[in-house]
Amino acid sequence: MLVNDARAVFVEGDPKAKGFVPGLYQMTEGLAHVRLINGTDLVLKAPVTLSFESAMKLHLEQGGLRARVPEQAHGFTVATAGVEYRDLGTEFIVNTGAEPGQSNMHVYDGAVEVFDSQGKKLDHVLMGKAVSFSSGNLEHSLAQEPPSVPGAEAVKYENWRDESLRQRADPTLVAYYSFERDEANPPLLKDVKTGGEPLDGNIHGARWVSGRWPGKQALFFDHDDDYVTTLIPGNYKHFTVAAWVLLDRMDFNNNAIFASDGWAAGAFHFNVDRQARIFGGVYGPSKSALTTGVVSLGVWSLVVMSVDEPKGQVQGWVNGRLVYTKTGVQSEGLHPGSCRIGSCLPPLHEGNPVRTIRGRIDELFIWKKTLSAPEITALYEKGSPDLLEIPPATPTALKKPNY
Numbered sequence: 001m002l003v004n005d006a007r008a009v010f011v012e013g014d015p016k017a018k019g020f021v022p023g024l025y026q027m028t029e030g031l032a033h034v035r036l037i038n039g040t041d042l043v044l045k046a047p048v049t050l051s052f053e054s055a056m057k058l059h060l061e062q063g064g065l066r067a068r069v070p071e072q073a074h075g076f077t078v079a080t081a082g083v084e085y086r087d088l089g090t091e092f093i094v095n096t097g098a099e100p101g102q103s104n105m106h107v108y109d110g111a112v113e114v115f116d117s118q119g120k121k122l123d124h125v126l127m128g129k130a131v132s133f134s135s136g137n138l139e140h141s142l143a144q145e146p147p148s149v150p151g152a153e154a155v156k157y158e159n160w161r162d163e164s165l166r167q168r169a170d171p172t173l174v175a176y177y178s179f180e181r182d183e184a185n186p187p188l189l190k191d192v193k194t195g196g197e198p199l200d201g202n203i204h205g206a207r208w209v210s211g212r213w214p215g216k217q218a219l220f221f222d223h224d225d226d227y228v229t230t231l232i233p234g235n236y237k238h239f240t241v242a243a244w245v246l247l248d249r250m251d252f253n254n255n256a257i258f259a260s261d262g263w264a265a266g267a268f269h270f271n272v273d274r275q276a277r278i279f280g281g282v283y284g285p286s287k288s289a290l291t292t293g294v295v296s297l298g299v300w301s302l303v304v305m306s307v308d309e310p311k312g313q314v315q316g317w318v319n320g321r322l323v324y325t326k327t328g329v330q331s332e333g334l335h336p337g338s339c340r341i342g343s344c345l346p347p348l349h350e351g352n353p354v355r356t357i358r359g360r361i362d363e364l365f366i367w368k369k370t371l372s373a374p375e376i377t378a379l380y381e382k383g384s385p386d387l388l389e390i391p392p393a394t395p396t397a398l399k400k401p402n403y
Helices: 152-167 373-383
Strands: 002-012 023-035 041-054 057-068 077-080 083-087 091-096 103-109 111-116 121-126 130-134 137-141 173-177 201-204 207-210 217-221 227-232 238-249 255-260 268-272 278-282 288-291 300-308 313-318 321-327 337-341 358-367
Touching: 002 041, 002 152, 023 152, 041 152, 077 091, 083 091, 103 111, 103 121, 121 130, 152 373, 173 227, 238 255, 238 268, 238 373, 255 358, 268 300, 278 288, 278 300, 278 313, 278 321, 300 373
Parallel strands: 057 077
Antiparallel strands: 002 023, 023 041, 041 057, 057 091, 077 083, 083 111, 091 103, 103 130, 111 121, 130 137, 173 358, 201 227, 207 217, 217 358, 227 337, 238 300, 238 358, 255 268, 255 337, 268 278, 288 321, 300 313, 313 321
């Protein structure tokens, strides 16, 4: 199956319609991440031409690929002119050369056995080593750095970059923080939407670190005074905040992902409690709240909080699942005003003065609409670094929120 691609163009074979079956495939542009039925992951880098004999063997005619082979697929083989590279549980890259009959192979993990076309074993190549084959001869060679074919994470990252550029033009965005460091002004968190006045944030304490994929950046919040300040003007009947977060631990009863300063009527608060349950919404009286799931620690999660004032309803989502509902919300508009990302500024003499998260944020959206369930699912699927599902937790009633 075609797991993901970044501007991939196939002129021979149609994996987007039929998946990968035995036969010839030619990709002239982009990157593609392929997963075979035995669990083997392949990254194809254009231009590349290959044919599948089975799930355990393919013939690389031109170009390069990267294979990550699980235990159950040991023996997976990439054949090129005159030579075969047989996996022993590993990750490796194979490229064809400029001339017919040339190829090279680099082992990134595990080991690979090399055989000639008559089945004679030529070598046993270990992690970190590389070999080149030409005119019937196999020689040890220098590994290419950086790798000639990136990992599957790079395909997802390139796909995210394309999607991020498309999302910036959404006219319903109030602000969009893609968490890409401005080298000319590192303390600035840029609002990258293309319409309206930019609502840039100012970074205090939080440090730039790696995000969901290699090359993607994030802000790391790990001290009480780590936060980002921003101003969100306006009065809203519909409002949604979505963020990609990796939370390390829950130090406080209220750990703020995004919050207005203080408790004024119409303020917005998006929190996670000590049990990793999200809660909040527009500040004001409400009737009931129920949570049916939690944010898992140590993994990237998409968390979403939406307000629909005409319905008197607040909803919270984790990885595309509705996990929090608050009804009977009474307010006369939502006006976030001065806000913090990754923390909260409570009123003076508040019993819980520190509410900074412990973890990372690498993307945050604010919309002047209530996102629908299909929109939230699509946002999760397009941004998730790993689509492995997490079983939902048992529903539990929440106590009345203490903002």
